[in-house]
Amino acid sequence: MRDWPAVTWVIDVDGVVWLAGTPIPGAPEAIRRLRDAGERVVFVSNNSGPTLAEYTSRLATAGVEACQADLVTSAQAAASMLSPGQRAAVVGAEGIREALAERGVTVVASDAVPGPDAVVVGRSTTLDYDELAAASTAIRDGARFVATNTDATYPTGDGPLPGAGAVVAFVATASGRHPEVAGKPYRAAAELVRSRFGSPRVMIGDRPDTDGAFAIAVGAPFALVLSGCTTAADLPVTPAPTLVAADLAGAVEQLLAGTG
Numbered sequence: 001m002r003d004w005p006a007v008t009w010v011i012d013v014d015g016v017v018w019l020a021g022t023p024i025p026g027a028p029e030a031i032r033r034l035r036d037a038g039e040r041v042v043f044v045s046n047n048s049g050p051t052l053a054e055y056t057s058r059l060a061t062a063g064v065e066a067c068q069a070d071l072v073t074s075a076q077a078a079a080s081m082l083s084p085g086q087r088a089a090v091v092g093a094e095g096i097r098e099a100l101a102e103r104g105v106t107v108v109a110s111d112a113v114p115g116p117d118a119v120v121v122g123r124s125t126t127l128d129y130d131e132l133a134a135a136s137t138a139i140r141d142g143a144r145f146v147a148t149n150t151d152a153t154y155p156t157g158d159g160p161l162p163g164a165g166a167v168v169a170f171v172a173t174a175s176g177r178h179p180e181v182a183g184k185p186y187r188a189a190a191e192l193v194r195s196r197f198g199s200p201r202v203m204i205g206d207r208p209d210t211d212g213a214f215a216i217a218v219g220a221p222f223a224l225v226l227s228g229c230t231t232a233a234d235l236p237v238t239p240a241p242t243l244v245a246a247d248l249a250g251a252v253e254q255l256l257a258g259t260g
């Protein structure tokens with residue numbers, strides 16, 4: 001066995017546990033295997049869309065039991081960058097509004113008077129030009145520009161779809177401002193994980209640019225799985241993973257065997 005302390009296993013969700021809600025074969029069993037071995041498993045996702053209840057419900061449907069305390073989302077990371085009592089506008093889905101409310105931040109419209117303290121931008125599947133225009137104007141007029149994450153794509157079983165990064169790029173171009181980014185691999189998400197779970201044993205994910213860099217940010221080895229955004233044809237990647245596996249089941253197998 002590797003001489004790593006037996007602490008939390010941090011597992012990405014999209015492209016690792018499931019593809020757009022459909023479980024990746026072997027993933028639910030691998031998570032059960034870890035828990036049967038006494039390991040703590042937490043899920044860190046850059047998908048800011050679902051509420052925590054939607055996450056646990058979808059995970060349960062996919063065969064993975066999880067409680068809300070097992071989840072860290074980019075929506076929570078974005079909310080952690082704001083202060084209770086502040087007012088924020090949202091371009092994105094319900095998960096962001098829930099995280100802001102939990103933080104004590106009031107959600108207002110982008111064109112509220114006075115203007116919002118911040119505009120939080122995440123992946124949205126119901127984009128509206130007027131909404132994007134109002135958000136861009138609020139940012140140009142001085143609101144903080146907080147992006148939940150900048151993943152270019154969102155992995156599905158039918159290939160990648162536009163991710164939050166594509167929406168953020170629209171607002172950045174229109175407002176002429178750069179976002180402060182909350183989710184993996186950035187500091188707000190890393191601080192959330194470290195403050196809640198300490199230093200993880202391993203970070204398992206499908207994207208070197210987010211999950212690999214996040215592993216470095218939280219001081220954990222990076223296990224890359226090829227079941228999501230990265231394929232064997234993309235190798236080698238930077239940052240270099242500690243191990244590469246076809247999927248979560250393979251990564252868990254190697255790590256528990258001490259061969260990873």
Ligand SMILES: [Mg+2]
Pocket residue numbers: 012013014015016205206207228
């Ligand atoms: Mg992923």
